[in-house]
Amino acid sequence: MFQSRVGTGYDLADQLSHKAQKTHADGGTTILALLGSHATNLAYDRHKIIFRQGDRASHFYRLVNGMVLLSKLRLNGRRQIVRLLLPGDLFGFEASEQRSLTAESLNNTAVAQYPYEVVDQIGDGSPALYRELMGFLRRQLSSTQEHAVMLGRQTALERVAAFLHWFAKRKNINNGEILTLPIRRRDFADYLGLSVETVSRMLTKLKEAGLIAVLKDHGKFIICDIVSLEDVMLDAKAYGFS
Amino acid sequence: MFQSRVGTGYDLADQLSHKAQKTHADGGTTILALLGSHATNLAYDRHKIIFRQGDRASHFYRLVNGMVLLSKLRLNGRRQIVRLLLPGDLFGFEASEQRSLTAESLNNTAVAQYPYEVVDQIGDGSPALYRELMGFLRRQLSSTQEHAVMLGRQTALERVAAFLHWFAKRKNINNGEILTLPIRRRDFADYLGLSVETVSRMLTKLKEAGLIAVLKDHGKFIICDIVSLEDVMLDAKAYGFS
DNA sequence: CGCCTCCTTGAGTACGATCAAAATGGGTGG
DNA sequence: CCACCCATTTTGATCGTACTCAAGGAGGCG
Numbered sequence: 001m002f003q004s005r006v007g008t009g010y011d012l013a014d015q016l017s018h019k020a021q022k023t024h025a026d027g028g029t030t031i032l033a034l035l036g037s038h039a040t041n042l043a044y045d046r047h048k049i050i051f052r053q054g055d056r057a058s059h060f061y062r063l064v065n066g067m068v069l070l071s072k073l074r075l076n077g078r079r080q081i082v083r084l085l086l087p088g089d090l091f092g093f094e095a096s097e098q099r100s101l102t103a104e105s106l107n108n109t110a111v112a113q114y115p116y117e118v119v120d121q122i123g124d125g126s127p128a129l130y131r132e133l134m135g136f137l138r139r140q141l142s143s144t145q146e147h148a149v150m151l152g153r154q155t156a157l158e159r160v161a162a163f164l165h166w167f168a169k170r171k172n173i174n175n176g177e178i179l180t181l182p183i184r185r186r187d188f189a190d191y192l193g194l195s196v197e198t199v200s201r202m203l204t205k206l207k208e209a210g211l212i213a214v215l216k217d218h219g220k221f222i223i224c225d226i227v228s229l230e231d232v233m234l235d236a237k238a239y240g241f242s
Numbered sequence: 243m244f245q246s247r248v249g250t251g252y253d254l255a256d257q258l259s260h261k262a263q264k265t266h267a268d269g270g271t272t273i274l275a276l277l278g279s280h281a282t283n284l285a286y287d288r289h290k291i292i293f294r295q296g297d298r299a300s301h302f303y304r305l306v307n308g309m310v311l312l313s314k315l316r317l318n319g320r321r322q323i324v325r326l327l328l329p330g331d332l333f334g335f336e337a338s339e340q341r342s343l344t345a346e347s348l349n350n351t352a353v354a355q356y357p358y359e360v361v362d363q364i365g366d367g368s369p370a371l372y373r374e375l376m377g378f379l380r381r382q383l384s385s386t387q388e389h390a391v392m393l394g395r396q397t398a399l400e401r402v403a404a405f406l407h408w409f410a411k412r413k414n415i416n417n418g419e420i421l422t423l424p425i426r427r428r429d430f431a432d433y434l435g436l437s438v439e440t441v442s443r444m445l446t447k448l449k450e451a452g453l454i455a456v457l458k459d460h461g462k463f464i465i466c467d468i469v470s471l472e473d474v475m476l477d478a479k480a481y482g483f484s
Numbered sequence: 485c486g487c488c489t490c491c492t493t494g495a496g497t498a499c500g501a502t503c504a505a506a507a508t509g510g511g512t513g514g
Numbered sequence: 515c516c517a518c519c520c521a522t523t524t525t526g527a528t529c530g531t532a533c534t535c536a537a538g539g540a541g542g543c544g
Binding site for chain 2: 072074075101130133140141142143146147149151192
Binding site: 197216217 | 501502508509
């Protein structure tokens, strides 16, 4: 209903793949080549559901362009974002028949969709696919564990600093350059396990300390001092922030 | 240094496999059969390091008997336990050359150790191993995500209740039966992202509400009301706990 | 018996949540 | 282009949960 079919085959994926691979290594060239022609290309505009917690799972995806978030909703309405996806990332593998997460586009996105069956079909002939996918899953697991450490053992300020730092590094942003984070405070907060207000307060704190600048244009920041950002991220108190 | 070599081959693993598979499905029969004779069996007594964050990684493991924890230590001394392992669980896959986690035995444990190479060696001949391992990694990822939601969005009481509930379910403990959790308050707290004192307080709270009994014998509890435990775990406030 | 580690309980504090309101900005239609 | 509306963000005030610091108690082991 929300999604619009763009085409079949890897034409679009191919056009966009250069950009995708530059920004992120996961699920890169090899997997793309291996899965190539089995893709269905889909496009979503901002804030659309790609799949929902509880849906029956039959496909996995490769983010071609844009940004996607994966979240869990608890019965009492509390939400936790579990992962943020950048171009090149794979998502939509499940441990059970049902989706355990909701996937939602943050801006205009293009994704390639693959039926689960192609993994076994292609994999049986060439173990390379299995190796690639296992490598991807291991990296995924490792980064989710890192996320868990943040949620369990970092202060609000450290989390916000860490998030900006992580994103700046991944986008290769240097001091003085603009970081575009197409994400609302709500999502910001749900990713960090904080309230919207706390995120806002911590951002002003970092702003007043001169580590970042918050632009009027929503979702845009300037990274002023990425080294200090890293110091704060590692231990806010030791760095002199209360 | 800490470890003592017990033998080579899958003799020990075989002897213990029945128990292992009953308590947990992960890394069960199929993987065991596939990897069989490439194992080195090791034994550790309580509170020994199996591998340490920063070590070079060359093997993965299968927990045969006992209990193991995987943790991360931050520079400021804060620790987060990322996973608790029960018999049958696989661990020690890494995303990079170095261990990103420390593995530590909680009681007397037996593990089977496999060099990374066997995966490719066996996998290239029979894709079944790759499929099994991918399934294992997917389940692992899913449960780590669940853990992240807990750390980000549950209260102290909910976390403690959830932990007891999870463990009771996995060990198939019913009301009135004894749950053995061979784990100190320190580890309890580091798994839940809380302080030792808070864990202790929440346990007395659950005790006073009659949901559990805390035995003198360290690490032993009686589960009195597992249904209420689940209610508290899902939403402590809605269930009437402040 | 005494030491040591682990656990519990108490008192005070602080960090972040909640509630409330004001400010900012984007989008729409006149 | 401006006015208005609505969504989002920021700021303020208060509250509550969980942390910290401190002391006492309990169990394990030599």
